[in-house]
Amino acid sequence: xxxxxxxxxxxxxxxxxxxxxxxxxxxxxxxxxxxxxxxxxxxxxxxxxxxxxxxxxxxxxxxxxxxxxxxxxxxxxxxxxxxxxxxxxxxxxxxxxxxxxxxxxxxxxxxxxxxxxxxxxxxxxxxxxxxxxxxxxxxxxxxxxxxxxxxxxxxxxxxxxxxxxxxxxxxxxxxxxxxxxxxxxxxxxxxxxxxxxxxxxxxxxxxxxxxxxxxxxxxxxxxxxxxxxxxxxxxxxxxxxxxxxxxxxxxxxxxxxxxxxxxxxxxxxxxxxxxxxxxxxxxxxxxxxxxxxxxxxxxxxxxxxxxxxxxxxxxxxxxxxxxxxxxxxxxxxxxxxxx
Amino acid sequence: xxxxxxxxxxxxxxxxxxxxxxxxxxxxxxxxxxxxxxxxxxxxxxxxxxxxxxxxxxxxxxxxxxxxxxxxxxxxxxxxxxxxxxxxxxxxxxxxxxxxxxxxxxxxxxxxxxxxxxxxxxxxxxxxxxxxxxxxxxxxxxxxxxxxxxxxxxxxxxxxxxxxxxxxxxxxxxxxxxxxxxxxxxxxxxxxxxxxxxxxxxxxxxxxxxxxxxxxxxxxxxxxxxxxxxxxxxxxxxxxxxxxxxxxxxxxxxxxxxxxxxxxxxxxxxxxxxxxxxxxxxxxxxxxxxxxxxxxxxxxxxxxxxxxxxxxxxxxxxxxxxxxxxxxxxxxxxxxxxx
Numbered sequence: 258x259x260x261x262x263x264x265x266x267x268x269x270x271x272x273x274x275x276x277x278x279x280x281x282x283x284x285x286x287x288x289x290x291x292x293x294x295x296x297x298x299x300x301x302x303x304x305x306x307x308x309x310x311x312x313x314x315x316x317x318x319x320x321x322x323x324x325x326x327x328x329x330x331x332x333x334x335x336x337x338x339x340x341x342x343x344x345x346x347x348x349x350x351x352x353x354x355x356x357x358x359x360x361x362x363x364x365x366x367x368x369x370x371x372x373x374x375x376x377x378x379x380x381x382x383x384x385x386x387x388x389x390x391x392x393x394x395x396x397x398x399x400x401x402x403x404x405x406x407x408x409x410x411x412x413x414x415x416x417x418x419x420x421x422x423x424x425x426x427x428x429x430x431x432x433x434x435x436x437x438x439x440x441x442x443x444x445x446x447x448x449x450x451x452x453x454x455x456x457x458x459x460x461x462x463x464x465x466x467x468x469x470x471x472x473x474x475x476x477x478x479x480x481x482x483x484x485x486x487x488x489x490x491x492x493x494x495x496x497x498x499x500x501x502x503x504x505x506x507x508x509x510x511x512x513x514x515x516x517x518x519x520x521x522x523x524x525x526x527x528x529x530x531x532x533x534x535x536x537x538x539x540x541x542x543x544x545x546x547x548x549x550x551x552x553x554x555x556x557x558x559x560x561x562x563x564x565x566x567x568x569x570x571x572x573x574x575x576x577x578x579x580x581x582x583x584x585x586x587x588x589x590x591x592x593x594x595x596x
Numbered sequence: 597x598x599x600x601x602x603x604x605x606x607x608x609x610x611x612x613x614x615x616x617x618x619x620x621x622x623x624x625x626x627x628x629x630x631x632x633x634x635x636x637x638x639x640x641x642x643x644x645x646x647x648x649x650x651x652x653x654x655x656x657x658x659x660x661x662x663x664x665x666x667x668x669x670x671x672x673x674x675x676x677x678x679x680x681x682x683x684x685x686x687x688x689x690x691x692x693x694x695x696x697x698x699x700x701x702x703x704x705x706x707x708x709x710x711x712x713x714x715x716x717x718x719x720x721x722x723x724x725x726x727x728x729x730x731x732x733x734x735x736x737x738x739x740x741x742x743x744x745x746x747x748x749x750x751x752x753x754x755x756x757x758x759x760x761x762x763x764x765x766x767x768x769x770x771x772x773x774x775x776x777x778x779x780x781x782x783x784x785x786x787x788x789x790x791x792x793x794x795x796x797x798x799x800x801x802x803x804x805x806x807x808x809x810x811x812x813x814x815x816x817x818x819x820x821x822x823x824x825x826x827x828x829x830x831x832x833x834x835x836x837x838x839x840x841x842x843x844x845x846x847x848x849x850x851x852x853x854x855x856x857x858x859x860x861x862x863x864x865x866x867x868x869x870x871x872x873x874x875x876x877x878x879x880x881x882x883x884x885x886x887x888x889x890x891x892x893x894x895x896x897x898x899x900x901x902x903x904x905x906x907x908x909x910x911x912x913x914x915x916x917x918x919x920x921x922x923x924x925x926x927x928x929x930x931x932x933x934x935x
Binding site: 259299342390391402404405436446447449469470471472473474475485487489490492493494495497498499500501502503504505506508509510512513515516518519520521522523524525526527528529530531533534545588 | 729786810814828861862
């Protein structure tokens with residue numbers, strides 16, 4: 258039985274969609290136990306609307322709620338009875354294998370580090386969302402809040418990301434590339450120039466070199482390594498350009514009677530194709546390198562995305578991702594243990 | 597009479613489209629003199645296909661061509677008789693006011709610095725393309741090759757960009773913002789945190805604070821200040837996501853008979869709307885802060901973009917942009933001169 262704590266109070270659609278997503282996950286997989294963390298009365302009222310195996314879902318009371326706009330460090334320190342702090346403490350104490358939240362990104366990043374804690378030797382836990390491409394999805398690692406990374410951090414990101422893509426998403430021998438402003442090794446800023454040869458020397462990843470931002474949507478790499486500032490810009494611009502273009506396409510279809518009729522005919526097929534350009538079916542963004550798993554789902558997540566994020570935690574645990582990461586990151590220590 | 601040297605050999609469609617664009621510009625504005633730099637026989641053969649005022653277009657022979665894949669520093673040093681080196685030397689010697697090229701970005705950036713030369717006191721010449729937004733265009737400054745910028749560079753970019761947008765593109769009191777991973781002043785990497793207060797203190801620009809990448813396509817700022825690595829990622833991802841989404845939309849319309857019929861009806865209106873999401877009508881990307889003007893147009897530029905880039909040089913000269921930049925960047929020196 259894999260235990261997943263779920264933040265019932267986080268995100269725009271809490272608790273309704275979160276609870277519905279938890280029920281959906283419990284009804285999909287019989288080997289999950291879900292701990293819904295949040296204000297008991299409200300969560301209970303939502304839960305009563307659904308049919309599920311009562312052995313699989315339990316409510317854990319947490320009276321406080323961390324709001325998106327609260328300064329994260331302060332919120333984690335002061336709101337000891339918030340759903341995020343309570344849920345993360347369960348992971349820390351091994352009462353849960355993973356924690357899923359659609360709440361404040363900042364609080365999740367801070368809480369992951371200070372409550373759940375890093376795997377010994379992991380310098381920084383990266384936030385690694387999946388982004389849609391023409392061919393499927395790529396893992397963009399890191400999009401967190403730890404900017405100004407060092408080369409050694411990026412090497413750890415590459416290894417962790419590679420293991421995640423291979424074992425959770427199921428891409429064999431994933432291609433790992435570093436975001437750069439040209440394809441040649443001598444191109445780039447100081448960080449990229451220092452990191453490039455280190456990645457080339459990693460025997461256990463399939464490093465394919467630099468990737469220019471233009472090639473990312475074409476799916477030219479499976480694991481896209483970037484410093485968090487760059488990763489964050491890529492992630493948000495992806496969303497922004499996508500939203501603007503879709504709005505332009507819709508507006509274009511409404512400009513004449515002829516195009517309006519065309520729009521009616523085109524709509525169903527178009528909707529289906531654009532759905533393939535949506536990464537949420539794969540779940541949320543994992544915060545990797547922690548003693549346990551923390552998954553951040555979109556603030557506007559609906560039940561399906563919440564359900565997928567919970568099931569993603571099961572795969573993570575089943576595939577022993579953290580153990581595999583430790584083996585990849587610290588092979589010498591393992592050898593020493595074996596002697 | 598404003599003199600514009602044009603690289604007749606640069607870009608995917610040279611010399612045909614370049615020559616056609618030069619003729620188009622000469623036929624649009626009677627106050628331009630165009631110096632077509634390139635292999636005389638080939639340029640002359642193209643020019644013969646057109647009707648134009650022969651006083652306005654002249655061929656300047658340059659026997660060599662710099663290819664896109666050549667290492668730029670080497671190419672500029674060795675190919676003394678290339679169209680880029682010859683054209684830039686004309687600007688340096690004041691035989692031309694500006695130089696327009698669709699050729700190698702690297703060679704144009706290097707040549708701009710070492711041949712044309714920087715305005716005294718300008719630390720780095722930024723490459724500043726216009727990118728399309730929902731509301732029009734924004735200037736993205738810097739997208740060049742000078743990565744790892746310092747705060748003082750970014751302050752100069754903000755001032756130069758502001759003057760360009762106000763006087764060349766015609767945006768009154770342009771909103772200047774710095775690319776960041778959050779809206780608050782305390783967010784960001786070391787460079788942004790150091791630059792932010794310096795920009796806030798600039799009296800002569802309309803600094804509106806941070807801009808997240810998600811807001812760029814919405815047109816939330818007119819001048820978008822970024823270090824070149826970040827700027828380059830934004831520019832290329834913009835193109836990449838745009839191309840992928842348009843391809844998805846087209847593919848979606850071809851999936852069924854119903855949608856194919858719809859596509860035929862929708863197509864003209866859609867084409868028109870998407871055309872508004874194309875910045876090439878405003879010309880190419882200026883390389884600012886030089887003793888003269890250098891404009892880089894897309895490698896795949898057709899005649900209209902070449903023509904617009906040439907006319908952009910006229911506005912630049914007429915509006916005395918370089919003089920205005922000097923006044924904004926070095927106000928004290930000006931005061932001293934006046935005493």
